[in-house]
Amino acid sequence: MLIPALVAGIGTVVPIVYLVLRAFDADAATVARLVLRERTLLLLLNTVALTVGVLVTTTIMAVPLAWLAVRSDLRFRRLVTWLAVIPLAIPGYVVAYALIGLGGHNGLMAQLFDLTVPRPRGYWGAMIALSMYTFPYLFLNVRAALMGLDPSLEESARSLGLGGREIVRRVVLPQLRPALLAGWLVIALYVLGDFGVVALMRFEAFSYAIYLQYSAAFDRVYAAWLSLMLLAMTLGIVIAEARLLGARRYARIGSGAQRAVVVTRLGRWAPLAHGYVWLVLLASLGLPIIVLTYWMALVPPDLAAWRAVGVAFLRTASVAVPTALLATAVAIPVAYMSARVRMRGGRVIERLAYLGYAIPPVSLALAMVFFALRSAPWLYQTVPLLIAAYVIGFLALAIGPIRSAVLQVPARIEEAATSLGRRRFTAFWQVVFPVVRRPVIAATALVLMVTMKELPITFLLGPTGFTTLAVSVFSRTSEGMMAAAAPFAAAIVVFSSLFVGLLISYEGRR
Amino acid sequence: MSDAPTPPTPPRPVVELRDVSKAYPRPDHVAVEHLDLDVAAGEILCLLGPSGCGKTTLLRLIAGFEIPDTGTVRIADQIVAGPDAWVQPDRRRIGFVFQDYALFPHLTVLQNVAFGLRRGSRAARLERAKAVMDLVGLTIFAGRYPHQLSGGQQQRVALARALAPAPAVLLLDEPFSNLDAALRGSTRDEVRQILKRTNTTAVLVTHDQEEAMTFGDRLAVMRAGHLEQAGSAETVYARPRTAFVASFLGRTNLLRGEGHGTVARTPIGDLALARPAQGQVMLSVRPESLHFRPNGNGVSVRVLQREFKGHDLTFTCQLTGSDALRLIVQTGPDCTVRVGDTVGISVTTAAIPLEPSVSSAASLGQTRPTSR
Numbered sequence: 047m048l049i050p051a052l053v054a055g056i057g058t059v060v061p062i063v064y065l066v067l068r069a070f071d072a073d074a075a076t077v078a079r080l081v082l083r084e085r086t087l088l089l090l091l092n093t094v095a096l097t098v099g100v101l102v103t104t105t106i107m108a109v110p111l112a113w114l115a116v117r118s119d120l121r122f123r124r125l126v127t128w129l130a131v132i133p134l135a136i137p138g139y140v141v142a143y144a145l146i147g148l149g150g151h152n153g154l155m156a157q158l159f160d161l162t163v164p165r166p167r168g169y170w171g172a173m174i175a176l177s178m179y180t181f182p183y184l185f186l187n188v189r190a191a192l193m194g195l196d197p198s199l200e201e202s203a204r205s206l207g208l209g210g211r212e213i214v215r216r217v218v219l220p221q222l223r224p225a226l227l228a229g230w231l232v233i234a235l236y237v238l239g240d241f242g243v244v245a246l247m248r249f250e251a252f253s254y255a256i257y258l259q260y261s262a263a264f265d266r267v268y269a270a271w272l273s274l275m276l277l278a279m280t281l282g283i284v285i286a287e288a289r290l291l292g293a294r295r296y297a298r299i300g301s302g303a304q305r306a307v308v309v310t311r312l313g314r315w316a317p318l319a320h321g322y323v324w325l326v327l328l329a330s331l332g333l334p335i336i337v338l339t340y341w342m343a344l345v346p347p348d349l350a351a352w353r354a355v356g357v358a359f360l361r362t363a364s365v366a367v368p369t370a371l372l373a374t375a376v377a378i379p380v381a382y383m384s385a386r387v388r389m390r391g392g393r394v395i396e397r398l399a400y401l402g403y404a405i406p407p408v409s410l411a412l413a414m415v416f417f418a419l420r421s422a423p424w425l426y427q428t429v430p431l432l433i434a435a436y437v438i439g440f441l442a443l444a445i446g447p448i449r450s451a452v453l454q455v456p457a458r459i460e461e462a463a464t465s466l467g468r469r470r471f472t473a474f475w476q477v478v479f480p481v482v483r484r485p486v487i488a489a490t491a492l493v494l495m496v497t498m499k500e501l502p503i504t505f506l507l508g509p510t511g512f513t514t515l516a517v518s519v520f521s522r523t524s525e526g527m528m529a530a531a532a533p534f535a536a537a538i539v540v541f542s543s544l545f546v547g548l549l550i551s552y553e554g555r556r
Numbered sequence: 557m558s559d560a561p562t563p564p565t566p567p568r569p570v571v572e573l574r575d576v577s578k579a580y581p582r583p584d585h586v587a588v589e590h591l592d593l594d595v596a597a598g599e600i601l602c603l604l605g606p607s608g609c610g611k612t613t614l615l616r617l618i619a620g621f622e623i624p625d626t627g628t629v630r631i632a633d634q635i636v637a638g639p640d641a642w643v644q645p646d647r648r649r650i651g652f653v654f655q656d657y658a659l660f661p662h663l664t665v666l667q668n669v670a671f672g673l674r675r676g677s678r679a680a681r682l683e684r685a686k687a688v689m690d691l692v693g694l695t696i697f698a699g700r701y702p703h704q705l706s707g708g709q710q711q712r713v714a715l716a717r718a719l720a721p722a723p724a725v726l727l728l729d730e731p732f733s734n735l736d737a738a739l740r741g742s743t744r745d746e747v748r749q750i751l752k753r754t755n756t757t758a759v760l761v762t763h764d765q766e767e768a769m770t771f772g773d774r775l776a777v778m779r780a781g782h783l784e785q786a787g788s789a790e791t792v793y794a795r796p797r798t799a800f801v802a803s804f805l806g807r808t809n810l811l812r813g814e815g816h817g818t819v820a821r822t823p824i825g826d827l828a829l830a831r832p833a834q835g836q837v838m839l840s841v842r843p844e845s846l847h848f849r850p851n852g853n854g855v856s857v858r859v860l861q862r863e864f865k866g867h868d869l870t871f872t873c874q875l876t877g878s879d880a881l882r883l884i885v886q887t888g889p890d891c892t893v894r895v896g897d898t899v900g901i902s903v904t905t906a907a908i909p910l911e912p913s914v915s916s917a918a919s920l921g922q923t924r925p926t927s928r
Binding site: 456458473477480 | 644647652671672721
């Protein structure tokens with residue numbers, strides 16, 4: 047049990063160490079000259095502006111949507127909830143593809159409305175694309191918090207003489223705080239870590255600059271420094287979130303069963319609410335589907351194109367399946383230790399796994415490159431190294447569900463098995479594992495899906511010519527070959543949507 | 557034992573604890589301090605004490621879910637925990653019934669009961685599981701899953717599962733506390749009968765004094781990690797060793813007195829003593845040993861409170877003299893004394909001189925005072 051957990055812990059530390067080693071390759075003066083220049087400041091400002099913009103936009107998109115889906119008498123609320131989660135399946139670079147595919151001479155707007163709009167580029171393009179695929183994270187968090195709100199709190203506020211608006215400000219919003227912070231944290235991490243969108247939109251945020259530095263300028267010391275700065279920003283945000291959340295209690299205090307959520311009647315506001323909901327869903331979900339369909343109809347892919355999609359799909363699966371299985375195999379002991387064993391190390395290893403998840407993918411990939419070049423050249427540009435990087439990056443995704451499932455199994459169950467003559471390890475496999483089997487499968491599926499659509503790590507770390515579905519979409523889109531990219535993007539969207547649907551229904555049946 | 561030398565020694569206890577201690581780094585866990593305990597073969601011992609006295613810790617030490625800091629634990633003539641011995645719980649031949657039953661949710665009733673059966677052919681194991689299920693009256697539920705059963709039925713599955721491998725000792729951690737009051741009494745009787753029929757050695761942990769007195773052959777009262785007194789229910793009730801035991805097992809009046817051999821001088825007069833005592837002494841007088849004297853004999857008290865309980869009446873009284881001592885008196889249901897009356901009071905049975913608690917000096921601060 048201990049060994050996989052230790053491997054997992056060390057696995058996260060190694061790349062960071064190599065990043066630091068590479069960063070201090072140059073002498074102090076060179077480092078100072080490299081780091082302390084205007085360009086660094088510009089990158090920093092760009093990244094901050096992008097993060098803030100996405101947070102504001104996603105909040106405007108997600109919070110009213112969540113409120114309408116939970117607390118109003120809006121029709122088709124279940125359908126709306128479901129549709130609002132599906133964008134999770136659409137990778138950022140596909141959304142960027144859709145936005146780019148709207149404009150230009152052959153673009154959707156030009157063909158359908160005879161309106162030649164410029165292809166979106168830069169800040170606005172990146173900000174809109176990122177917002178449209180990250181808002182479900184905020185939506186899900188706020189929705190869960192709204193469902194958990196105790197209506198009697200609002201009623202007691204009203205009995206204490208507060209008006210509707212005051213109740214929202216003084217009772218509802220403070221209780222939504224943890225959900226908002228959690229959602230914002232995830233979105234900020236996505237924005238910082240995103241590569242596909244900023245690269246396609248040619249917006250100079252950190253991760254795109256790192257990639258340019260590494261691939262075009264071959265300036266690896268500066269790339270390492272930028273990676274470390276990006277990592278520091280990420281960790282800063284994680285720490286800030288923990289600080290802001292503090293040790294406050296938001297759970298229901300006291301006893302008594304909680305009553306059902308009170309629903310607000312929309313009345314004459316209903317048309318407006320519907321308009322808003324469908325606009326958000328059209329932009330986030332409809333747009334990519336429409337644009338993809340348009341390009342595939344404009345230039346129908348021939349048999350050779352579909353065969354190429356099939357090959358890329360199998361190639362992607364050939365790394366995603368082992369990644370998912372390996373990540374789950376490592377996650378089980380880590381999750382078990384952190385949930386059960388009273389030991390400091392267990393928590394530390396779990397934290398390290400989350401650190402691996404927080405490392406921006408571009409930084410992680412670069413760190414693995416440095417590691418391979420310096421210490422294991424025979425691993426450089428091989429599939430095993432790629433899988434190792436995936437596992438470090440996505441281990442936390444598998445730990446989360448498994449850990450909470452193990453926590454829900456009373457420790458008594460294992461003690462009962464031990465008192466009936468089973469050793470600890472056997473007890474786990476015979477009585478705990480069967481109970482947590484569903485979350486384990488869900489965790490495997492989650493890692494599989496995320497790996498299938500992963501771009502930056504594959505792009506930087508994969509063997510030469512290892513074009514997965516994601517890499518195919520990215521390289522074709524960045525060269526403006528919109529029609530050629532469409533079938534690959536469609537394959538990803540279909541595959542991911544199936545998985546998201548599967549995961550949602552899986553969760554529902556628990 | 558065949559190799560026992562002459563003269564024949566009594567059979568060794570099935571469970572033997574010697575000088576067992578367990579401390580936790582965190583204060584919210586209850587320690588056990590230098591504790592000795594024996595459980596004889598076929599005996600049912602009830603560990604009784606307020607919440608936080610360490611009784612569950614003691615049970616878990618016997619089971620092997622906790623490792624003692626000092627002392628030895630012996631089960632069925634094998635040292636299972638000691639200075640240089642440690643036997644894992646799965647090798648101890650124990651059966652454990654948990655408070656929440658801890659049934660395996662993914663297994664049927666039959667599979668749950670058969671889980672601990674590992675020796676013999678499949679047919680033999682199945683037969684044994686069926687026999688145990690028959691014993692607890694579960695045969696018709698064999699194919700069901702735990703969540704399809706009521707609380708009382710789950711409880712019996714847990715018992716059957718623990719009994720199936722014929723453990724040397726059965727350990728029960730508050731097994732009846734999750735049942736509602738109506739079901740508790742009948743389940744308790746049933747379980748006791750089953751244990752007696754199978755001649756099972758058992759240790760049961762409870763905080764319910766009534767349960768301890770009716771279920772156990774012997775009971776052991778614990779407080780703050782120490783064993784205060786062990787013995788049959790009758791002995792412990794009639795002859796409590798300490799003030800804590802006297803007030804935890806039923807209600808009692810604690811009186812300060814001055815012992816002069818077989819008599820003690822107290823605020824309510826000179827009382828006969830159950831055993832001789834000299835000097836300052838604390839005495840226990842049960843409420844049912846006090847009687848009202850309508851004609852004004854004895855010490856006079858004023859009645860403050862009257863509680864009718866159906867089969868009896870409980871009065872709270874106060875001495876009328878300078879000493880504001882309060883007394884509890886229990887009478888039959890037809891007593892005519894009312895609140896506000898001033899009546900005489902007398903003692904009919906010998907008062908019990910008490911020893912100071914082992915634990916009281918060291919750890920009074922840790923235990924909540926037992927208010928009853």
